Amino acid sequence: MPFVTALMLFLEGNIGAGKSSFLQILADHLNCKVIFEPHHRWQASDDSENILDLFYKNPKRWAYTFETYTLLTRLCDHQVHTSKHDHQFVISERSPYSGRYCFAANTHAQGHLTDLEWELYQSLCDHLFAQHVAKPTGMIYLKTSPEICYKRLNIRNRKEESTLPLEYLEQLHAKHETWLLGKQDIPTLVLDGNLPYLHDNESKQHLVKLVSDFFGIGKLNETQAAVFC
Amino acid sequence: MKHKQQFFVEGNIGVGKSTFLKIVEETLDCQMVFEPHEKWQDINGAGNLLHHFYADTQRWAYTFQSYAFITRVMEQDMLAAQRPHAVQVVERSVFSDRYCFAQLATEAGNMNKLEWQVYQHWFDWLVGAHMEKPAGFIYLRTAPETCLKRLKKRARSEETGVSLEYLTALHNKHENWLLRGTDVPVLVLDCDIDFEHDENRQAELIKQITDAFGPVLRTVPKASACQFSIENLESF
Numbered sequence A: 001m002p003f004v005t006a007l008m009l010f011l012e013g014n015i016g017a018g019k020s021s022f023l024q025i026l027a028d029h030l031n032c033k034v035i036f037e038p039h040h041r042w043q044a045s046d047d048s049e050n051i052l053d054l055f056y057k058n059p060k061r062w063a064y065t066f067e068t069y070t071l072l073t074r075l076c077d078h079q080v081h082t083s084k085h086d087h088q089f090v091i092s093e094r095s096p097y098s099g100r101y102c103f104a105a106n107t108h109a110q111g112h113l114t115d116l117e118w119e120l121y122q123s124l125c126d127h128l129f130a131q132h133v134a135k136p137t138g139m140i141y142l143k144t145s146p147e148i149c150y151k152r153l154n155i156r157n158r159k160e161e162s163t164l165p166l167e168y169l170e171q172l173h174a175k176h177e178t179w180l181l182g183k184q185d186i187p188t189l190v191l192d193g194n195l196p197y198l199h200d201n202e203s204k205q206h207l208v209k210l211v212s213d214f215f216g217i218g219k220l221n222e223t224q225a226a227v228f229c
Numbered sequence B: 001m002k003h004k005q006q007f008f009v010e011g012n013i014g015v016g017k018s019t020f021l022k023i024v025e026e027t028l029d030c031q032m033v034f035e036p037h038e039k040w041q042d043i044n045g046a047g048n049l050l051h052h053f054y055a056d057t058q059r060w061a062y063t064f065q066s067y068a069f070i071t072r073v074m075e076q077d078m079l080a081a082q083r084p085h086a087v088q089v090v091e092r093s094v095f096s097d098r099y100c101f102a103q104l105a106t107e108a109g110n111m112n113k114l115e116w117q118v119y120q121h122w123f124d125w126l127v128g129a130h131m132e133k134p135a136g137f138i139y140l141r142t143a144p145e146t147c148l149k150r151l152k153k154r155a156r157s158e159e160t161g162v163s164l165e166y167l168t169a170l171h172n173k174h175e176n177w178l179l180r181g182t183d184v185p186v187l188v189l190d191c192d193i194d195f196e197h198d199e200n201r202q203a204e205l206i207k208q209i210t211d212a213f214g215p216v217l218r219t220v221p222k223a224s225a226c227q228f229s230i231e232n233l234e235s236f
Helices: A019-029 A041-042 A052-059 A059-082 A095-111 A114-131 A146-155 A166-181 A201-215 A216-228 B017-029 B037-041 B050-053 B056-080 B094-107 B113-130 B144-154 B164-180 B199-213 B220-234
Strands: A006-012 A034-036 A089-093 A138-143 A188-193 B006-010 B031-032 B088-091 B136-142 B186-190
Touching: A006 A095, A006 A166, A019 A034, A019 A138, A019 A201, A019 A216, A034 B199, A041 A059, A041 B186, A052 A059, A052 A114, A059 A095, A059 A114, A059 B056, A059 B136, A089 B220, A095 A114, A095 A166, A095 B050, A114 B050, A114 B056, A114 B113, A138 A166, A138 A201, A146 A166, A146 B050, A166 A188, A166 B006, A166 B056, A188 A201, A201 A216, B006 B017, B006 B094, B006 B164, B017 B031, B017 B050, B017 B088, B017 B199, B031 B056, B037 B056, B050 B056, B056 B088, B056 B094, B056 B113, B094 B113, B164 B186
Parallel strands: A006 A089, A006 A138, A034 A089, A138 A188, B006 B088, B006 B136, B031 B088, B136 B186
Antiparallel strands: none
């Protein structure tokens, strides 16, 4: 059953697009709850086996298990966070949508998910999204060129990202572009993620204002209060 | 989530579930939910999941087991939306998937530890989000040897590989779960006695169901429907 939630935004963008820095700025300036991508759950496991590792080592064998598991963890987190109304709005780092339209779609395009597995995955999405994913108020697309993402990955040097080739980032970029700039009916604010990370207060305020204005966050205060009293 | 009353018909392979369900369908006032086999066989023209599962069980066990129980829930939801107030009688359940078939697949080494964990994670979430506590289980109980005899008689091609050993293992799973491991009411029906060709035995089984689960589960009020039409005629 779709939930009523205060105001839900999805933050979308490539690996290395600058999502974490951006989320930090929003969290500092607005009364929002952040749902971080449940990355830790894909790595942590009760025993030595780690689904992310398995997927990287043998994608053909483990892609379906990996993609259905990431789907499940995203759905779980959404359900928990959207059923509580203790914040004015919720912002989610990525979403079940990008899991489907960017990441799983790309895994299929690479040939790691067979056509049969892709159909199975999509039929689960069709059914489960209708019941468990609240349609967001809007999306923010942090649009960053794959080359800049690649540079940032090399600078920040996270272990599991160190071997990602530029080609993979380019494929993901194309998936983001097709999905977010193509035919879809959710209001989407596109922000330039190529700019260097923001340090001065003025630019941060400017960014927050862009988001607030686009989604009418200031104006929503009164009506939201009325709805959830 | 709306309130659904659901009874699940459980039992080993070859127990005679199909025949039994046909009898239930004809006599009880309920909505039948059959196993969505066609959803496992034709995946939008991209292939047959059941074939893959039988051909290479270790590779496809997680995929099949997880997809099977999710499609069961979809089927129940879809039919419940058509008749929101009907009592459902359902052919097998996510519970027998989990406690009999998937568990056995894991013990046989067809799902590894990680796949079993992911499967259980799905199960916990889906049951928590979608399912009401069942109103009851109807356990069609037979000796594994009887199942084997009936399987040989009906000779379905996909069942030719089913051994007495496998039937015994499945039987034990059913016993442990339904006789000792659940707090849902379980009606045990003795199905070693042949009921397929014995109408008296069929009537006995139905009576046991309505005795145990009535008035929620009751026989179709055929007589009153008849009376209604006669009254209509008389008024002419």
